[in-house]
Amino acid sequence: MLPVEKFLSELIALPSVNPMFPVANADWTGEQRVADFLAHQADRLGLEVQIQRVHKGRSNVLLRLVPPGGKAQRRVLLVPHMDTVTVSGERHFKPVKKNGRLYGRGACDTKGSIAAMFGALGGIALKGPRPKQTEIILAAMVDEECGQTGSRRLAKSRMKADLAIVGEPTMNKLVTAHKGDFWLLLETRGKAAHGSKPELGKNAIHEMARVVDLLETRYAADLHKRRHPLPGHATVTVGLIRGGQQPNIVPDECAIRIDRRTLPGETRASIEKELNSLFRKQKLKVTISDAKTDLCWALETNADLPLVKDFMGRLRQKKPLGVDYFCDAAVLANGGIPSVVYGPGDIAQAHTEDEWISLQSLEKAVDQLGQFLCTLP
Secondary structure, eight states: OOOOOHHHHHHHHOBOOOTTSSSSOGBBBBBBHHHHHHHHHOOOOOOOOEEEETTEEEEEEEEEOOTTTTTEEEEEEEEOOOOOOOOOGGGSSEEEEETTTEESSTTTHHHHHHHHHHHHHHHHHOOOOOOSSSEEEEEEBBOTTOOOOHHHHHTTTTTSSEEEEEEEEBTTTOOEEEEEEEEEEEEOOOOOOOOGGGGGSSSSHHHHHHHHIIIIIHHHHHHHEEETTTTEEEEEEEOOOOOOOOBOOOSEEEEEEEEEOOOOOOHHHHHHHHHHHHHHHHHHOOOOSSSSSSSOOOOOOOSSSSHHHHHHHHOOOOOOOOEOOOHHHHHHHTTOOOOOEEOSSSSGTTOTTEEEEHHHHHHHHHHHHHHHHHOOO
């Protein structure tokens, strides 16, 4: 089995940019190269390999370590994702080691988690001890960076598991809660008129300007007061605005798209209700609809679940943590699999021009995961 640093270097050298992102070379997109590499390495270790098709040419790969007798009474999933965000050039696929860090696209988000999880699982496959009653599956997902169709496919397969450890850069800490993320489309309507006689029309952009100001001031301030002890406070961001046809026409429509980061317990319906109430009080007429088909829920997993407590104990961590980003964990949890988030690296390096991971953090993750998996019954 390859050393974990070499394994991660090999992964970085395999381009796997999510196809939904713009990229200079189309050959850099798709997760298939990574999936094939993992399947090959797993086959050499005697792990069972299952391919789960998600899209044409894009499949999840499930690597199974089954108990000696072949029958499992429980199951633990290790769930990193294979896709990355886009790159500015080919240099991102050439791993560079410097000052205890490994640089390259996906180094921490989340090829580092793939390498650490494979290293821990592979170590057990080669040296043991292999759990007698627990099946361990490394389930490498496609499309986390865009629509989470990989984890949604896994959740819909109705696979049952006692715990999913979702690989994200958490600096080797256990996370049991993260924010959700709803994208909403808000539209205002007006009346078109000639630019020489604006008094005959109604300016939809002017109406939307009032909406934007309300969202970014009063509503944002109210959300800042709405806190959860782990992931923090809810937020809103107006990220896109479009309206009008040309300067000499009073615009009769305007639309914005907002990013609303949610806390556990908030729902799409509750958010729409509070926004409608807010606009109504300000005498603003706004139509609200979904800007993204699939919902991205917040995560809140009970830290007192036995496996969660055991893992946290192995990490010598007294309290669980929360993060403000969204990931596959909430998708799996919504599908009935208790899920937590854990991995090497720091989210501050994810998606950056010079993405890197600490090799110490990487080695530590292999050790921590290996110790936990070895204790499974």
